[in-house]
């Protein structure tokens with residue numbers, strides 16, 4: 630059953646969203662190329678979320694053992710913290726969820742570290758725009774398929790692959806709730822009708838090459854099958870009378 634949130638509940642989620650956005654920003658600011666590892670960022674995120682009185686949404690979720698998912702270069706999503714320094718020229722997806730007073734918010738930003746290739750920068754720009762193309766469709770009376778097809782159209786028009794195996798999701802008292810699938814590919818006019826008070830995460834994962842991905846033996850980390858780059862942007866959105874309301878901003 631979809632839980633349609635009241636205005637007061639949306640404001641609770643906005644508080645969580647501010648914590649998430651601030652934590653992502655501060656993790657980005659903390660990156661020193663050649664030195665900072667994703668484990669250091671994961672610890673920083675855990676500290677910042679705790680200081681804000683919240684708990685990391687990902688920790689212990691289906692057995693996940695870290696606060697964050699940080700995915701570098703050809704890692705598509707669910708990168709687990711490790712001891713490899715982030716380098717100049719890398720692209721780094723910082724994906725964080727936080728739960729304050731029982732309400733979750735979830736967001737991801739892929740950053741360019743130092744000077745990246747023109748190809749990498751283009752992938753980041755287009756993937757961010759895919760997210761905003763999807764968000765623009767998140768209005769009352771539209772359907773999930775309108776979001777999905779807008780993201781897919783923009784990515785494919787630009788020659789990129791849209792990851793199929795992972796999708797966006799409803800969010801609220803649970804990190805993942807109904808509607809459980811908010812895909813980044815599909816047909817306009819299909820799927821669940823969007824109604825006032827729905828809260829969803831839209832999260833395009835866009836690959837430079839093939840959309841195919843592989844899972845590493847840790848059971849979490851997912852990489853592109855062809856070793857090319859991948860980017861990921863995500864916001865938590867409320868469907869409101871005034872249009873899409875982005876909750877994961879500071």
Ligand code: MF3
Nearest residue numbers: 686687690693698707724735
């Ligand atoms: N943003 C991702 C998602 O919503 C991250 C989840 S990681 C997990 O699915 F560890 F919590 F699964």
Ligand code: CO
Nearest residue numbers: 735830832863
């Ligand atoms: Co998510």
